[in-house]
Amino acid sequence: MVSETIELRGHIIDSLILPKVLDQILTRGANFKIGEIKIGKKRADQSFARIEVSAETSEALDELILRLRQHGAEVEERADVQLALSPADGVFPDNFYVTTNQQTFVRLNGREVEVEPAMMDSAIMLDRNKRRARAVKFFDVKKGDEIVVGHQGIRVVPVQRSTSGTDIFQFINTSIAADEPKSAVIRELARELQRTRGAGGKIALVAGPAVARTGAGEHLERLIELRYIDLLFAGNAFAVYDIERSLFGTSLGVDPDRAFGKGGHENHLRAINALRRAGGVAAAVEKKILKSGIMHACVRHQVDIVLTGSIRDEGPIPGVATDVIEAQKIMRDKLADVTDVLLLGTVQHSLAVAAMLAPTVRTVCVDIDGSAVEKAIEHQPLQSIGLVTDVEPFLRELVDSLASAAGKTENRNRKT
Amino acid sequence: MVSETIELRGHIIDSLILPKVLDQILTRGANFKIGEIKIGKKRADQSFARIEVSAETSEALDELILRLRQHGAEVEERADVQLALSPADGVFPDNFYVTTNQQTFVRLNGREVEVEPAMMDSAIMLDRNKRRARAVKFFDVKKGDEIVVGHQGIRVVPVQRSTSGTDIFQFINTSIAADEPKSAVIRELARELQRTRGAGGKIALVAGPAVARTGAGEHLERLIELRYIDLLFAGNAFAVYDIERSLFGTSLGVDPDRAFGKGGHENHLRAINALRRAGGVAAAVEKKILKSGIMHACVRHQVDIVLTGSIRDEGPIPGVATDVIEAQKIMRDKLADVTDVLLLGTVQHSLAVAAMLAPTVRTVCVDIDGSAVEKAIEHQPLQSIGLVTDVEPFLRELVDSLASAAGKTENRNRKT
Amino acid sequence: MVSETIELRGHIIDSLILPKVLDQILTRGANFKIGEIKIGKKRADQSFARIEVSAETSEALDELILRLRQHGAEVEERADVQLALSPADGVFPDNFYVTTNQQTFVRLNGREVEVEPAMMDSAIMLDRNKRRARAVKFFDVKKGDEIVVGHQGIRVVPVQRSTSGTDIFQFINTSIAADEPKSAVIRELARELQRTRGAGGKIALVAGPAVARTGAGEHLERLIELRYIDLLFAGNAFAVYDIERSLFGTSLGVDPDRAFGKGGHENHLRAINALRRAGGVAAAVEKKILKSGIMHACVRHQVDIVLTGSIRDEGPIPGVATDVIEAQKIMRDKLADVTDVLLLGTVQHSLAVAAMLAPTVRTVCVDIDGSAVEKAIEHQPLQSIGLVTDVEPFLRELVDSLASAAGKTENRNRKT
């Protein structure tokens, strides 16, 4: 039987930190003894716990402690991080530390440096001169870079619940099932987006092809016109569906205003050809080839557009990032200062984006597939909300709420 | 090698009768030789085919011919049906003939009698005196009743495509997937319902609990007020959700106008208790206990209500048919003269009702689960349409279409 | 601002009681102040917390306290329960208390009486003379019975985590997704079932029709032969599928040993007819009409069979409880001393059974539909496990594990 002592700080009970730590200990067949515990008496007060954890073998204990640290446990020993050199470009040293998306500090010469950005599944690269610690991906690293190895000297600080006020994102693991009412949540979301807008936040939209196909496009255009979108991430197919509709009035050859008639891919391919000929979305808008639709609204309202390729794509239209690693780099850069993300109707892109978000980014995921929603929000347990429903009615209701609020504001402004 | 000759009549090509017959023959490893074929030159013309079917063994041939008859194949031999007596109450004689939902005739003393109603999975009972043939269920039969056995003397006439005009129901195996546009189909449906209403048709609504829970109730109330529903089939839970909302403003304890707050079953149970105390839905409306909601609208607008019980029910409220066989009898009677059925958000009830429909009843199924939609419409291949979507936005759009049409009609009437 | 003081006892941190209480308080916009807290130092030690809860209005506070009590919060005041008389047969008095499935005590003349059984969504009936408190359904109550009203004098004791050992059921909210490995969990489950069997536990199986249709029947027969099932709950359709297969070798007319050939309902109906003629399952086994299959194995191995009816049933076969309220009564009685429940491939029956279980019954739910699994296990957070997968491979692997274990035991016995 071997043991080690850990410490927990902050809102460790209502943010579920202490319960998760004890759950991990019990689940892994280990044991605990609480040495000292101080529970904050009021909501704003910090709590503290010192816990002696014991396990059968030192290997089991090490693995357990490693997990506990990712829930914010600190071991009393305060050593510096260990570093090793990358053996080759694009390769980390053995035993490199893998990040979570939680705020993380490394101890260098006895002082803590924050790792930036807070992005999961990365290594940590240290620049001793600049005293900077960066979360890096394989493609970032060069031979000889100093990378954190092992688990020593690292401190993780989980997101904790806000101590003042409770907005709609402050609920734990929230998702609204298909058979539950959603209107009130959507109206509340509209209010949160208004607050974000008012506070100068940056909102990213990640949208799947169904959004463009099912008639949700018009709602999205209004959302863009109301200036609620700063950044659009989508695939080539999303853009092509929107452009097909704008150029030919069809969606995969089907005219959505006629009840029936199985269509084909002709117009889809002609839309791609038209954009390739024009030289891309912005050029097509400028040349008045593209005169309506979501992409058109994005160009007109200076929404930053990032289109990425997939193995299923036709085309692509010019401007699509067809190399997935290049696309990841672009996404990472663009997401750096985003505060709110809407993930609509796209498993693939939603999970890609969700994996790049800091844990404080507020995330809304809407999909007709409940398991996709669960996966997209699981890394943001205190900052996310999921709705299992069609995207079209969701967007309609959201935009109606925002527009009616905007109307009121306008009226108020006129009166004054 | 044994063979037999069959004949097909009607719109056997565009109603897929001849292709299905050939498909069955090939699929079962048999062979065919077309003796005579006359194809109608124009759309309204009838076609005719005489086909010699051959198989390895006479057993295989018999089984094959049996299937082909259910697709409308007639064998040339024209014998009378064979009959046997039921050995006991609720028991059919061995080898009883099992019906499809197609129009069926039995030959008695050389003359054909139509089996009524056209309902699948039944036996056929003959009343020689009255020259009547009835499709009967186990619970209908008494010891000594004469029941059709074997396959002789039976003719099945599949539904064929209309030869004049093409409405939205005339498409084969139609369902609209989650990621396809639906607005135009819904508007077309609205027009069909208006025509039904104008022609004195009878519309039944089969609704699942989610319809009452997700906020679709208000749209349904409008549909009832516009007089588009003659008959409501639902479970006890559907009624209780609606009544809970009407009495307490909540749905499973959750106030749909507040964003959050996990509810409980208290109000659900109190709603049941209130109805039990009042003596049922109609009594509760009369006593002004129930003053709003779907059930209230049904009572006020004389919609015929059939509530059935399930193993999961609390309560039930008075008037619910808790015996499932009794409930089936009631449903069968009420469905006899129905012309259009809406199946909304309920697998269990939709399949129960679909199994009782004549093949000419026009059927619309809406559910978020695509496989439920497929199953509900498979027996009505030329008279049904399925939409994979949330019920709430479907109903909203349908009712908006009907209301705006009603508005126009009203205006037109005023002008004249 | 009004406030009240609550107390929590037991393993309130690792069983998530304190966190859930604080979560409720914050979620509902209330506030807290911890007056006293003692955290158990070791795993086996009890903890204690006294918390002052405050809210804006006394109504809000009352509603909040009511929720907190269902998580085990006790208010300091120790009054007797309040009682009212039932106004009519089958009707509870207004404001009746609605139970959870947690252990519950009511205070009568200053002494606590436990409510039995621990079943959710019931009222509590008191028999003063016998000092007994019973959870009752609408159908249990007679005019003049004494029923608990309001929330005073009631204490709820949530299930807490075991303090010794950790079996597979001791994990919180466990379900294994479709794309996660399941073999190890199934083997562990097999070991738990062996322990249950060894300890004289009673195992109930709730099975949907797909279990009989997809070829899982043979595994189930082995499970019955190995004596791992004491009680079978299923619908009429489950039994008929099994009997069709046994009598005709088909499943909805399809021979599972031939690759193809769309079948029909004939054999399904003939199987029902055969059983109706024989007089039921047991009679058909006795008369050697039914010589194989799941139902046959149940009869031979004295498994208690409860078959219930649904609105979609054909038949039914004799012995099926067609009245759903009668069926519920039978189920409640049979489930009283069950210790383990397997819910396989049936949403409807699984939820019906899950709503009747005490929170200590260990529950395994297997279904290909993830949301069905979630709902079936949500009321047993510390005693249940869900697997999203096909039932057939699950059963095969479970039975293989049990059989190989049985083989080993046998061998060991032989050696000694």
Next chain:
Amino acid sequence: MVSETIELRGHIIDSLILPKVLDQILTRGANFKIGEIKIGKKRADQSFARIEVSAETSEALDELILRLRQHGAEVEERADVQLALSPADGVFPDNFYVTTNQQTFVRLNGREVEVEPAMMDSAIMLDRNKRRARAVKFFDVKKGDEIVVGHQGIRVVPVQRSTSGTDIFQFINTSIAADEPKSAVIRELARELQRTRGAGGKIALVAGPAVARTGAGEHLERLIELRYIDLLFAGNAFAVYDIERSLFGTSLGVDPDRAFGKGGHENHLRAINALRRAGGVAAAVEKKILKSGIMHACVRHQVDIVLTGSIRDEGPIPGVATDVIEAQKIMRDKLADVTDVLLLGTVQHSLAVAAMLAPTVRTVCVDIDGSAVEKAIEHQPLQSIGLVTDVEPFLRELVDSLASAAGKTENRNRKT
């Protein structure tokens, strides 16, 4: 009213060509008159029909005729194809003809040339000198290439049912639902794969990450060892899951042989790092870093491996095609001579591959999501089969069938 005459040839009734043509005509509100019809008397005989199609406007007629041609209708006029020059690299001329995946001929100087390969959603490029017609994608075309425009001079020949024998792929639109028995189909599939193998066919496997995660890996290894796979298409994630399991015994950090313990991404990332350091899969096998698993089996048994990247990937490991357009080119080349394709547990890759297949390639799709299965097989209506189930039990049963057949063959060989 305008009209045009079309002709149909071949097995136009049992391959559903004539019914589909009439269905299209009626669905689009047009009309028909059959001028001449000769129906093949026996199964092997060809049929012929000449049909006058009439519509309201010449635009409607043109659009209709265009659709009918894709079902094999020929218009009597026999003009040459029209050509136009590509205006720029990667851009087709306006009004370019879009291919289906059916066999297609273009008429050049009065003689027909077959378009190769038979791949959908492409343009047709003509090389006059070589008298060759190629289906080309955007990335294939250079400025000045001659591309077919309009619809003149093009003949489409739909796949028709085989006239001798009926294998498991000859059923129309076949898919086996989750609740249907699958064993017999899987055994039949095994026999077909043996025949393919015996006839020198080439089998491609397209596999999603769940195949490697859920424990299906060992079955797949056996399938590779039995030499039933010539080509593996998968994503980076599939390979990494397999390698993580091989190197660390875990799947996303979870040891599949232990029942529980939520894992993490560390081992996933370390597996990538190990492969990057080794220089790729083949190098890792050679250096004895990778000593087991699916990828190892592929290298040892000379299976051709194509790994493609996605926006969600970590890494990637060396050898992954990260540019999606490059990946498509590689896939197209490798698929050219494939005869059978297995699509297992991956929507994204399955649809990408399905879109590149000739209509005669036999396709099996297995997925737990029914709608994914439908989409993957819809372009191969006479050559595909779908199973809605877990991949793991499917593979186990398939491999068991193949192995037992192999055993028998071996035994037989030994005896002789």
